[in-house]
Amino acid sequence: YSVTKSSLECPFLLCIRALKTVQAEHAPPQHYTWRRNCSSAVMPRITSHYTIFPRDKDPRWEGVEMERFADEADVVIVGGGPAGLSAAIRLKQLAKEQEKELRVCLVEKASQIGAHTLSGACLEPSALNELFPDWKERGAPLNTPVTEDLFSILTEKYRIPVPMLPGLPMNNHGNYIVRLGHFVHWLGEQAEELGVEIYPGYAAAEVLFHEDGSVKGIATNDVGIAKDGSPKDVFERGMELHAKVTLFGEGCHGHLAKQLYRQFNLRENCEPQTYAIGLKELWVIDEKKWRPGRVEHSVGWPLNRNTYGGSFLYHLNEGEPLVALGFVVGLDYTNPYLSPFREFQRWKHHPFVAKTLEGGDRIAYGARALNEGGYQCLPKVTFPGGMLIGCSPGFMNVPKIKGTHTAMKSGMLAAEAIFPKVTAEDPASKTAGLHIPEYEDNLKKSWIWKELYAVRNIRPSFHNYFGLYGGMVYTGVFYWILRGKEPWTLKHAGLDSAQLKPAKECTPIEYPKPDGKLSFDLLSSVALSGTNHEGDQPPHLTLKDDSIPVANNLAIYDGPEQRFCPAGVYEYVPLETGEGMRLQINAQNCVHCKTCDIKDPSQNINWVVPEGSGGPAYNGL
Amino acid sequence: MSPASVFVCLSLTLLSDYPVIRVKPDNSGVVTDGVKHSMNPFCEIAVEEAVKLKEKKFIKEVVAVSCGPTQVTETIRTALAMGCDRGIHVEVSGKDYEAMGPLQIAKIFAALAKKEEASLVILGKQAIDDDCNQTGQMTAALLDWPQGTFASEVTIDGEKVKVVREIDGGLETIKISMPAVLTADLRLNTPRYATLPNIMKAKKKKIANMKPADLGVDMVSRVEVLRVDEPPTRLAGVKVETVDDLVAKLKANGTI
Numbered sequence: 001y002s003v004t005k006s007s008l009e010c011p012f013l014l015c016i017r018a019l020k021t022v023q024a025e026h027a028p029p030q031h032y033t034w035r036r037n038c039s040s041a042v043m044p045r046i047t048s049h050y051t052i053f054p055r056d057k058d059p060r061w062e063g064v065e066m067e068r069f070a071d072e073a074d075v076v077i078v079g080g081g082p083a084g085l086s087a088a089i090r091l092k093q094l095a096k097e098q099e100k101e102l103r104v105c106l107v108e109k110a111s112q113i114g115a116h117t118l119s120g121a122c123l124e125p126s127a128l129n130e131l132f133p134d135w136k137e138r139g140a141p142l143n144t145p146v147t148e149d150l151f152s153i154l155t156e157k158y159r160i161p162v163p164m165l166p167g168l169p170m171n172n173h174g175n176y177i178v179r180l181g182h183f184v185h186w187l188g189e190q191a192e193e194l195g196v197e198i199y200p201g202y203a204a205a206e207v208l209f210h211e212d213g214s215v216k217g218i219a220t221n222d223v224g225i226a227k228d229g230s231p232k233d234v235f236e237r238g239m240e241l242h243a244k245v246t247l248f249g250e251g252c253h254g255h256l257a258k259q260l261y262r263q264f265n266l267r268e269n270c271e272p273q274t275y276a277i278g279l280k281e282l283w284v285i286d287e288k289k290w291r292p293g294r295v296e297h298s299v300g301w302p303l304n305r306n307t308y309g310g311s312f313l314y315h316l317n318e319g320e321p322l323v324a325l326g327f328v329v330g331l332d333y334t335n336p337y338l339s340p341f342r343e344f345q346r347w348k349h350h351p352f353v354a355k356t357l358e359g360g361d362r363i364a365y366g367a368r369a370l371n372e373g374g375y376q377c378l379p380k381v382t383f384p385g386g387m388l389i390g391c392s393p394g395f396m397n398v399p400k401i402k403g404t405h406t407a408m409k410s411g412m413l414a415a416e417a418i419f420p421k422v423t424a425e426d427p428a429s430k431t432a433g434l435h436i437p438e439y440e441d442n443l444k445k446s447w448i449w450k451e452l453y454a455v456r457n458i459r460p461s462f463h464n465y466f467g468l469y470g471g472m473v474y475t476g477v478f479y480w481i482l483r484g485k486e487p488w489t490l491k492h493a494g495l496d497s498a499q500l501k502p503a504k505e506c507t508p509i510e511y512p513k514p515d516g517k518l519s520f521d522l523l524s525s526v527a528l529s530g531t532n533h534e535g536d537q538p539p540h541l542t543l544k545d546d547s548i549p550v551a552n553n554l555a556i557y558d559g560p561e562q563r564f565c566p567a568g569v570y571e572y573v574p575l576e577t578g579e580g581m582r583l584q585i586n587a588q589n590c591v592h593c594k595t596c597d598i599k600d601p602s603q604n605i606n607w608v609v610p611e612g613s614g615g616p617a618y619n620g621l
Numbered sequence: 622m623s624p625a626s627v628f629v630c631l632s633l634t635l636l637s638d639y640p641v642i643r644v645k646p647d648n649s650g651v652v653t654d655g656v657k658h659s660m661n662p663f664c665e666i667a668v669e670e671a672v673k674l675k676e677k678k679f680i681k682e683v684v685a686v687s688c689g690p691t692q693v694t695e696t697i698r699t700a701l702a703m704g705c706d707r708g709i710h711v712e713v714s715g716k717d718y719e720a721m722g723p724l725q726i727a728k729i730f731a732a733l734a735k736k737e738e739a740s741l742v743i744l745g746k747q748a749i750d751d752d753c754n755q756t757g758q759m760t761a762a763l764l765d766w767p768q769g770t771f772a773s774e775v776t777i778d779g780e781k782v783k784v785v786r787e788i789d790g791g792l793e794t795i796k797i798s799m800p801a802v803l804t805a806d807l808r809l810n811t812p813r814y815a816t817l818p819n820i821m822k823a824k825k826k827k828i829a830n831m832k833p834a835d836l837g838v839d840m841v842s843r844v845e846v847l848r849v850d851e852p853p854t855r856l857a858g859v860k861v862e863t864v865d866d867l868v869a870k871l872k873a874n875g876t877i
Binding site: 069111112115182185199202220233236239364617619620 | 641643646654655656657659811812813814816817818820821
């Protein structure tokens with residue numbers, strides 16, 4: 001539909017009506033010109049997804065068979081990342097030890113395990129040593145032990161080295177630089193060998209509930225819906241997978257987890273999660289510059305002291321001179337003109353970084369949101385019928401910038417809590433879906449809790465006038481000396497989406513043009529992520545209200561989504577009629593980073609899962 | 622008499638449209654480790670056509686065949702999930718797989734078609750990683766069967782098959798007698814999705830395993846790849862102010 005100007009109606013009256021609708025919803029009173037409002041009334045429809053426009057009220061869906069095939073498993077796991085796979089593996093290991101039968105099914109939206117995995121990464125092998133003490137013999141791809149650790153504060157031209165004393169969270173002695181996508185792929189192979197049923201290319205799109213309100217399982221995505229929301233000839237309903245317990249390991253800011261928080265009120269006693277966006281590239285560099293095992297981190301330039309963020313550059317040792325590098329920007333930034341992608345590209349021109357990259361070739365690109373909240377933001381993780389594992393609730397150790405070991409451990413603890421209940425003759429549960437609070441108790445007794453508690457104040461300590469420098473001083477004093485034993489717990493700043501200042505209060509940032517050798521433009525970067533989606537499907541970046549982007553995001557914040565999206569999904573383009581702008585959503589570019597769902601100041605964007613196997617095609621990122 | 626079995630021959634290809642393809646540092650080929658492989662899109666169309674013919678009761682059984690390493694079984698499973706009855710995996714791996722080209726594949730398919738007494742062999746018109754467009758035609762020649770290539774419409778009429786072919790000049794309709802080889806073009810149909818319940822059911826369907834030697838096929842290749850290079854980077858265009866400048870530049874670089 002589009003709201004068109006009737007030639008009979010007075011344009012003036014139409015404008016008043018349009019302005020009233022906008023005011024009633026979210027936008028504070030603004031000085032709109034009448035003409036701008038009239039043209040925003042001629043908006044083509046953006047959202048057609050059935051989560052916004054239910055199909056039972058849609059005449060095009062009358063008579064379409066909506067029955068779903070259902071199957072039963074003992075445990076269903078959503079998400080084939082480190083947490084999900086570790087949980088699956090642990091369950092099967094216990095089943096083997098105790099000679100019990102257990103059906104474990106894992107669904108993953110990527111076309112193959114590891115294709116949506118992106119991380120730095122310096123892996124701390126603690127959880128892996130517990131899961132597979134013989135990981136080396138099994139061929140786990142941990143090929144690069146860390147040999148050197150460098151930390152710098154960058155200024156525009158210079159570098160201030162900071163000594164990496166043992167005991168500081170960033171010290172990486174004993175860790176391995178890994179290509180997490182390959183590591184996750186290897187975990188997937190181990191899981192299959194143990195008998196886990198893994199189904200890549202099928203996304204969990206819906207949570208199913210028993211009549212008593214407990215979680216019954218999940219349903220995978222429907223396929224064959226056209227871009228305008230109508231059914232195609234090849235339409236097929238998704239499948240239902242029922243389980244006694246469902247584990248949700250969707251990673252940072254999962255879309256089903258979002259629903260579960262509301263449904264079971266899991267966040268009533270914790271702070272809202274705060275996030276960062278991480279962008280990453282892989283480069284093949286000149287052999288003379290290659291230092292396998294070297295880990296470099298920096299803070300400072302190009303970010304100002306009040307914008308949290310920093311960089312990483314890891315030299316891998318896997319045959320060719322490969323480096324993994326990237327940039328992280330806290331999503332609590334206030335300037336709507338900030339573009340994390342362009343900060344990343346700009347950083348590469350710093351003399352200290354450029355000298356490593358000169359003469360090299362970029363071969364991969366990707367981006368993903370990550371958790372920054374830590375201890376203060378941990379929700380309740382168990383509810384009737386299910387539990388949350390991994391980065392979904394968010395066990396990342398922020399100052400260490402490591403979350404893989406805690407994600408794996410949480411998956412293992414979940415498995416150990418579930419196993420006795422799910423194999424018991426009589427589970428003695430009050431609800432049809434099992435509620436297993438032992439998982440949360442186990443977490444609190446484990447090293448995950450101790451670790452997160454010790455570093456809980458480091459990230460919030462950045463919220464002071466001195467920003468970055470205040471935070472570093474705090475870390476040095478309270479963490480390095482006191483190991484987080486101070487009796488207080490600092491708070492974060494609140495919801496990331498509420499942190500943006502209106503555009504008129506901020507200065508636009510002048511970013512340098514990409515030079516095509518060290519820095520690149522957005523679209524050629526997106527091409528390197530290998531992302532693609534079936535074109536003829538409803539955009540999976542759904543808007544609760546199609547008129548809000550122009551009325552609120554563009555009007556007040558100058559459209560920050562066109563800057564924070566690392567894949568160029570959001571564009572404000574002029575309307576065909578000439579006057580005013582409209583939002584164009586290029587859903588096919590999406591790399592599933594979830595930043596828009598997190599940072600949208602109107603909280604109008606709801607990321608839902610597209611047809612399975614769509615998304616990036618990361619190879620060992 | 623309705624034809625007994627139809628063979629659908631599948632190719633496992635690098636999804637060359639969207640993931641990032643890199644040339645190996647020694648220019649001997651492209652990097653395939655870790656890159657997503659899946660069923661060739663034209664082969665999906667071929668599977669869909671075969672399954673449609675079975676649903677219309679023109680044929681009794683659809684067999685999905687593919688040659689390659691273990692990864693290929695997943696592709697065969699997808700075909701089984703789309704509706705094929707059973708699969709045959711001809712194992713070719715390592716050096717043999719790297720050297721495998723359309724001729725070797727065609728020899729294998731021809732041998733199998735004869736052995737299993739197939740009435741129709743349907744393939745995708747070409748693989749999207751090498752774009753050879755040779756396997757279907759070679760298979761027909763080796764079997765001495767008629768071929769209907771670039772099919773955009775297939776109708777079975779008694780003992781004959783009517784094929785509408787997409788050719789440069791438009792559409793050509795031919796009638797060929799069975800047994801025959803067909804290759805599927807883009808507009809033949811829209812393949813169905815392999816839904817999860819069907820993938821699960823497909824795990825129970827049989828996939829037979831064999832080696833080229835079992836069929837009496839030798840895998841020696843007469844083609845040697847000397848070098849693989851990336852396409853040259855596009856140079857920036859040069860803007861000129863006047864037509865005289867343009868003529869001067871064209872003369873200077875020897876074009877005119």
